[in-house]
Amino acid sequence: MTAPGKLRVAVIGAGAAGLCAARHLAAHPEAFAPPVVFEASGRVGGTWVYTEETGQSPDGLPIHSSMYRDLRTNLPKEVMAFPDFPFDPSLPSFLHHSDVLAYLESYADHFRVREHVRFSWLVDAVSPAEGAAGGWDVTACRAQDRRVRATERFDAVIVCSGHYSDPFVPPIPGLETFPGRVLHSHEYRCPEPFAGRTVVLLGAGPSGVA
Known part of the structure; x- marks a missing residue:
């Protein structure tokens, strides 16, 4: 049960934005219950998790990341870092994507965010809760077995699922x-x-x- 007066917040996605949101929610236990982070994959990092696979993953989910093998950041690490967690100063300013992923994994471990993540849980729906109390009903299923489903109520939902995972091909004649x-x-x-x-x-x- 959530303690009286504490807000229960769901975070969708364990990429950079989701990890940061969960870290700051967990840092204020006087106001927030422990956050619940829904992550469809089995690891943190979001779009920074590189895979050579394209199309669909073995569990049937679309490949989320658009990373390519030799990608380096187009922003220097000095402006990419979270203010309270700098990159390793020995790294170059323009990082290989594997360095960014390692940084996010270290961030999750340092601030103990992983304990709040429900890995391999795919959010299917978010809808306004019925009743005067308000809130949001979040329905999620197991990524490996969509028959395993659960709906929970939260006071707020932070959507951190990214916006570069669904490719758009414009209609080009011919x-x-x-x-x-x-x-x-x-x-x-x-x-x-x-x-x-x-x-x-x-x-x-x-x-x-x-």
């Missing part, structure tokens, strides 16, 4: 008849498969210019 390979940057991992080929890049955002 694309459906193009005889070559069409690949969204979400599924790009390394350059070797394109060696010796003529490649056209559409888009000049960070993924296109990197």
Whole structure:
């Protein structure tokens, strides 16, 4: 049972934003009950968890991360760090993605955030709770067995699930008849498969210019 007067908060996602939110909620036990962090995968780090897999993971969930093998940050570590947890000063300013993941894992361990994370729990729905007390009903299921489901009530929900995991391909006339390979940057991992080929890049955002 939640202690009277303490707010119960759900956090969706254990990437950078979710870890930070949970850390600060847990740091104020006078106002908040221990947070509950729902994480669909089996580890912390969110988009910084690199995998060579594309499409779907073995448990049937879409691959969340858009990381590619040789990615380095386009921001220096000096402006990426949480104010109370700096990066290792021996690291270069522009980090390989594996260094960012290691940093987030260290952050989670240092502030004991992992004990609040429910790994492999996928949030299906968040809806306003009925009744005068208000709040939110969060329905989640086990990622490996969607039949195992539970609904819990929270005073507040912080959504930290990111916004770069669902690739968007605009309607381009003639694309459906193009005889070559069409690949969204979400599924790009390394350059070797394109060696010796003529490649056209559409888009000049960070993924296109990197």
